[in-house]
Amino acid sequence: SRFEYVKQFEREHHLLPDTYIVIRVDGKGFHKFSEEYKFDKPNDLRALQVMNRAAQAVMSQFSDVLMAYGDSDEYSFLLRKQCSLYERREMKLITMFASSISTNYYYYWNEEFPEKPLKQSRLPNFDARAVTYPNFSLIRDYFSWRQVDCHINNLYNTTFWTLVSKGGMTPKEAENKLIGTVASDKNEILFSQFGINYNNEPEIFKKGTILMREMTQEESEVNESELSSRQKQRIEKKRKKAEIKTYHEDLITNENFWTSRPWLSL
Amino acid sequence: SRFEYVKQFEREHHLLPDTYIVIRVDGKGFHKFSEEYKFDKPNDLRALQVMNRAAQAVMSQFSDVLMAYGDSDEYSFLLRKQCSLYERREMKLITMFASSISTNYYYYWNEEFPEKPLKQSRLPNFDARAVTYPNFSLIRDYFSWRQVDCHINNLYNTTFWTLVSKGGMTPKEAENKLIGTVASDKNEILFSQFGINYNNEPEIFKKGTILMREMTQEESEVNESELSSRQKQRIEKKRKKAEIKTYHEDLITNENFWTSRPWLSL
Amino acid sequence: SRFEYVKQFEREHHLLPDTYIVIRVDGKGFHKFSEEYKFDKPNDLRALQVMNRAAQAVMSQFSDVLMAYGDSDEYSFLLRKQCSLYERREMKLITMFASSISTNYYYYWNEEFPEKPLKQSRLPNFDARAVTYPNFSLIRDYFSWRQVDCHINNLYNTTFWTLVSKGGMTPKEAENKLIGTVASDKNEILFSQFGINYNNEPEIFKKGTILMREMTQEESEVNESELSSRQKQRIEKKRKKAEIKTYHEDLITNENFWTSRPWLSL
Amino acid sequence: SRFEYVKQFEREHHLLPDTYIVIRVDGKGFHKFSEEYKFDKPNDLRALQVMNRAAQAVMSQFSDVLMAYGDSDEYSFLLRKQCSLYERREMKLITMFASSISTNYYYYWNEEFPEKPLKQSRLPNFDARAVTYPNFSLIRDYFSWRQVDCHINNLYNTTFWTLVSKGGMTPKEAENKLIGTVASDKNEILFSQFGINYNNEPEIFKKGTILMREMTQEESEVNESELSSRQKQRIEKKRKKAEIKTYHEDLITNENFWTSRPWLSL
């Protein structure tokens, strides 16, 4: 029609080829969401399972995702360097990830919490962003960044809620007590006042959750650009069928975790 | 932490100020979605209601949306020119709209179709995009574009499915019959072969659905930049409380529809 | 060749259609440039003429430029809303303007200053940027912004150099004297201490320079989109042949300056 | 002033960190430029020297440029991965390169061609673009791309002009004769009809020109991010003082050319 010219105002951003894409989703206003649905404090194991199952479903849906890492209300998905999903159109990628994590969260919420149906006034929404990284060393630093963040938040939240629930403090008092404290101070508070050894806290809380699409050495694409299109399809099929495994490990110091999975950087 | 530098790789796009923003969402693979959940053909009234109720919910959530138009598996939301939601960050805007339409669709689906629970393997997902338009004349052409598209698709689908369901044709036969036909041909087929006057088809199918946030003349922002911040807040409140009404009218020829709502272009 | 794929890494930004484009160029390090070539202080009339003649040449070269405004080492060029030069590719536009103003500056420098040949170690370079504006009211504010800036700088520089050259102050002393002063203070210093009435300073210093491509009423494109391509070509020809006139007027208060040139906003 | 808000419409693009930046400049309309100033055909050695000297000047001005390659009216500059010039703002980078190559071309033109002063109606202008590449293998392919292009053009132009000047053909006849020919055909024409061995043509025509900022092994930044700021300054100084050498070598097959300069990829 004579109105079609308005489509020309659309602007597309194709993410730079040959770079790793990280898509991070984060729950919108989960401070209130967790209150509304009465999450356990500081960590609600079932709510974490909802996130993890939803993220795993996203990863199953998009076979370009090689690994994912999440904690609290967020998840980061690593897409392989050669990914050409939606021709790397940024808007398509991030809106599809935002939509998919949201509906999968909805779905698994109903499974985990049949007794707490979601209300229209407080549905689980997620923003999403895509970031490109030119080399794999940056990718390792990226996941280290998120895991350090998980650790800092969890140590704080654990100490804070212990002071409140076991120490009888008001939230305000607990907050004041923690101002200016460093990690060792918080460990000390937990241990000396409450006999809690933070190291013994569940790994899922301390380290977050890692989802790995487990390939085998020989499935590694040696050099995508040198593969025939039939070889590419074969690898693509392997990726689709590959098992997705769950870990709660240290990504920062565990060199072997990365080196044993050479396909991640290809 | 020493890893925080990786956040510097994030790139932000702030949509040009003082332009109208249109956010269009479109169902992902609704061809298959509509088959999976056995939509009526060519139009499933209840499925349309799910879309319309979900879109209305999005509009309630984001008070910067002044009107919306939708048909089939898509909806377009018009955000006012002065909108500063998320500082006009494109990624935040489109991912939040994609997420919100998706979870609201989920919610209202359960209300409309309690007998057809959504399966994890086929959840309702939507992509989203933002487009900026520098003047209101373009906005009118934009909505005309979408409504013409609705009309063309609906006339085709109505004729196609009539040929199949009432004319006993196979889909392939019907498709062949319609190749090269123009609008009047299809009207003629419907009328002479099946006694159907296309004009009498339901308006919701022919025109799509318009959602209007109904303000009053005096609530129009005369010139946002000249208002005090208290006046702005007062208008913002009015927008939040304004009723959202539903129409199935012609947007292309109905001049009055636009001129009677001067606040749209402010 | 098999290497051509590297071109796919190029990213293009097409400026939003139907918006006014302003391209501003600014001399790189003209603080030093003006010292190297011993510009008169605070204003070197011949150096200004070099800028003005160079800008006029740029405007002659690019017929989409409707007006330009400049002072000191900068110039802003207004491109008409319907401009499709280089398909509105931002990189092409800004690099061509940067290049053209630079070589024209070089050319007219040699004309104005035959006794001061440019040295390789200090050539006249300009950066450039493109900014899009969705309506003409913003364009008027844009030029007002630049003219106010010219005024503020010129009043300061005039007072400063008067204090130094006629008042016998060191630059440091003059600077200190002017700290915290407002416009009226500076006018007062000039008048009471040196008998200088700032209002009588040359208009070119106080107001900067405006270059206008002078069309006539009937040459105004009534509505570009409704013109036949022959009509468009005719207008394009008129633009190419139109005289470019020079003014040193007040753009902020002189309403008539704008309203008498309706083609600017078309 | 109250007009300053218009600056908010400016949009900045910061090039992705940790990627190689290539800035390619290309003469605007050099088909006509070379006719206007009567370049030798197919290659004007002095005109090439103007380009090469101008490019060398650009490289001296911007110490982040590690190498450059040029032929005909174009030059490509490689900026080191860690370059933070103008905070990697794309518009600043490309407009400054466009401006600098233009004025340096002007300057060296006057040196090489004192008898052919540049006319205002035909000044040497260049567009420029920036492209980011995430790894060095792409950079090698980039320069291979440009060098293959140089080869293809030069073989064509050499044969074409030989057919015209020595073979007495009209340009149209020469063009027709070359349609559908491959490299070996052109070599054959040159050799059998004119006794010209293309291999003996000057290297500068066949290979183009490479400018290398020659560092030494130990000056290589081992890992920029691990260097103290004093070490960085020391290396920066070395870069500034490093000699820029000129080559006309094969970049595609000459592995050693690259491996002997490890600093290029750091």
Ligand SMILES: Nc1nc2c(ncn2[C@H]2C[C@H](O)[C@@H](COP(=O)(O)OP(=O)(O)OP(=O)(O)O)O2)c(=O)[nH]1
């Ligand atoms: N009680 C409880 N709260 C949780 C749990 N997981 C996440 N949350 C809450 C704590 C935080 O307030 C919030 C996540 O922090 P964010 O920085 O993402 O903030 P929020 O989502 O409120 O705002 P945003 O929309 O992301 O800017 O979610 C949990 O397992 N238990």
Ligand SMILES: Nc1nc2c(ncn2[C@H]2C[C@H](O)[C@@H](COP(=O)(O)OP(=O)(O)OP(=O)(O)O)O2)c(=O)[nH]1
């Ligand atoms: N039977 C039936 N189908 C519908 C109805 N509304 C939408 N659909 C189907 C028909 C179309 O195949 C599809 C919408 O067309 P699209 O162009 O959006 O295609 P689709 O969503 O399959 O692919 P996409 O992911 O958007 O590229 O949805 C309905 O009421 N009844």
Ligand SMILES: Nc1nc2c(ncn2[C@H]2C[C@H](O)[C@@H](COP(=O)(O)OP(=O)(O)OP(=O)(O)O)O2)c(=O)[nH]1
């Ligand atoms: N003496 C003298 N100086 C002038 C004249 N016109 C411009 N200038 C100098 C004064 C300023 O230092 C400089 C223009 O200011 P800018 O803010 O553009 O600074 P500059 O070009 O040095 O740095 P930039 O590369 O633009 O960031 O040019 C003139 O007519 N006479």
Ligand SMILES: Nc1nc2c(ncn2[C@H]2C[C@H](O)[C@@H](COP(=O)(O)OP(=O)(O)OP(=O)(O)O)O2)c(=O)[nH]1
């Ligand atoms: N006779 C002669 N011509 C040359 C020489 N070097 C370059 N040229 C001319 C031949 C080509 O027509 C032109 C370069 O080709 P381009 O593809 O860059 O085209 P041109 O600059 O005309 O257009 P453009 O503005 O870049 O799209 O410059 C030379 O040494 N001798």
Ligand SMILES: O=P(O)(O)OP(=O)(O)OP(=O)(O)O
């Ligand atoms: O749906 P369109 O026609 O606006 O086009 P698109 O979404 O940009 O592309 P596609 O749906 O084909 O992915």
Ligand SMILES: O=P(O)(O)OP(=O)(O)OP(=O)(O)O
């Ligand atoms: O809107 P915010 O504050 O969450 O902004 P953000 O860009 O999402 O920041 P972050 O990555 O810290 O959530």
Ligand SMILES: O=P(O)(O)OP(=O)(O)OP(=O)(O)O
């Ligand atoms: O010169 P090219 O081939 O890189 O292409 P472009 O400069 O993007 O386009 P053109 O020269 O045709 O304007």
Ligand SMILES: O=P(O)(O)OP(=O)(O)OP(=O)(O)O
């Ligand atoms: O590099 P600068 O500081 O001149 O930065 P800018 O974006 O050019 O700023 P301005 O418009 O003030 O010259």
Ligand SMILES: [Mg+2]
């Ligand atoms: Mg956030």
Ligand SMILES: [Mg+2]
């Ligand atoms: Mg959150």
Ligand SMILES: [Mg+2]
């Ligand atoms: Mg969070």
Ligand SMILES: [Mg+2]
């Ligand atoms: Mg689509």
Ligand SMILES: [Mg+2]
């Ligand atoms: Mg769809």
Ligand SMILES: [Mg+2]
């Ligand atoms: Mg659709």
Ligand SMILES: [Mg+2]
């Ligand atoms: Mg500046």
Ligand SMILES: [Mg+2]
């Ligand atoms: Mg300057």
